[in-house]
Amino acid sequence: MSLKALLRLASLMTGALLMGPVSAQHEGHDHGHDHAIEAVAAAHDASEGQHEEAKTGFDAGALIMGHIGDEHGWHLWGHTSLPLPVILFDTERGLQVFSSSRFDHGHATYEGYALVDHRVAAVDANGNVDEAASANIWDISITKNVMSLFVSLGLLLIIFIGVAKAYTRRAGQAPTGLQNLLEPIILFVRDDVAKSAIGHKYERFMPYLLTAFFFIFLNNLMGLVPFFPGGANLTGNIAVTLVLALLTFIIVTVNGSKHYWHHIFAMPGVPGWVLGILTPVEILGMFLKPFVLMIRLFANITAGHIIALSFFSLIFVFGESSAGAGFGVAIGSWAFTVFMTCLELLVAFIQAYVFTFLSAMYIGAAVEEPHHH
Secondary structure: OOHHHHHHHHHHHHHHHHHHHHHHHHHOHHHHHHHHHHHHHHHHHHHHHHHHHHHHOOOHHHHHHHHHOOOOEEEEEOOEEEEOEEEEEEOOOEEEEEEHHHHOOOOOOEOOEEEEOOEEEEEOOOOOEOHHHHOOEEEOOOOHHHHHHHHHHHHHHHHHHHHHHHHHHOOOOOOOOHHHHHHHHHHHHHHHHHHHHHOOOHHHHHHHHHHHHHHHHHHHHHOOOOOOOOOOOOOOOHHHHHHHHHHHHHHHHHHOOHHHHHHHHOOOOOOHHHHHHHHHHHHHHHHHHHHHHHHHHHHHHHHHHHHHHHHHHHHHHHHHHOHHHHHHHHHHHHHHHHHHHHHHHHHHHHHHHHHHHHHHHHHHHHHOOOOOO
16 A cells, blocks of 8 residues: 555544544534544545555556657656656746756656646646646647657668768669668659659659658657667657648649649539539548548557557556466467567558658649640
8 A cells, every 4th residue: 555545544544533532522422423433434445445546556548648648758667767858938937948857757846837647837836737827838848759750860861861872982883781771662662652643743752752751661660669769659649740741731732733723623524503512622622631641640550559558568457467367368468469569560661651652642633734635
């Protein structure tokens, strides 16, 4: 039983012992005895509740949500974590910069701020959340996902700058090392994605398509690595997928030809009264396409992590209930976890491919030339 539970039980027992004499002085012995019994029963119920809470032990939901969510620190191992900088712009107090270790994993306040449900909130002198003051805070902290973004961008720059230099040094020679690994993937994106979906204008959009593909693919793989610098659910963060989808939407909108916009607002050969129905649908479709890109990547990556962690959590959930059953479940859960991890390796590539291919299709529809018969 935790210290908090012991203190609560002790206070309730003390109240039960004191309540009897006080009530006897004012209302008689029998009535005071009834209050004492009620207080002891309440104490017993509280201790039973604490016992049940202790019995549950491992919290699978907290583990899963903690992994797929964002936080102001990066767990390394055991009780060791990497504190990240908290950067706040408070409209009343100005810029505030300090380490997330000041919050002691959400158990302490610092300079009138506290971590509440993985967000920084303003608190009063008693430690209560001040919603009015919290509304004035702009949180631009370096969180776990932001740090993972910087790490992945750094890796991509190191990899592709190194490969580009190798091509310069070894011009006309057979690729080796990373060149040999990346060249088939680059050719696959060029020939089977860009050329097939966009056509002869594909070269203008290759930098974006390659960047999107390798960024998503790398971060999908890093999300499967259980230790630093992996373990962040970057591509399962809807804010990240939103930005990627917006980039595709901007490229499509900026590069849309007259033929493309003519089909959006006034499709040729369609009666005027039908355009009143068809044109709003086409305009809505312009915004639904990036929305689908955003949701598809976010949902698939997040769902994969949840399923894999759910199977993994069964080992601990059943292990606390029965040693024999826990051992049997552990073998099955381990096998399913390995299977899901292998499946996630395939999904990491598929989701990067699907996002890039759909983006190429949308771009291809925007830059398509009119067909003359």
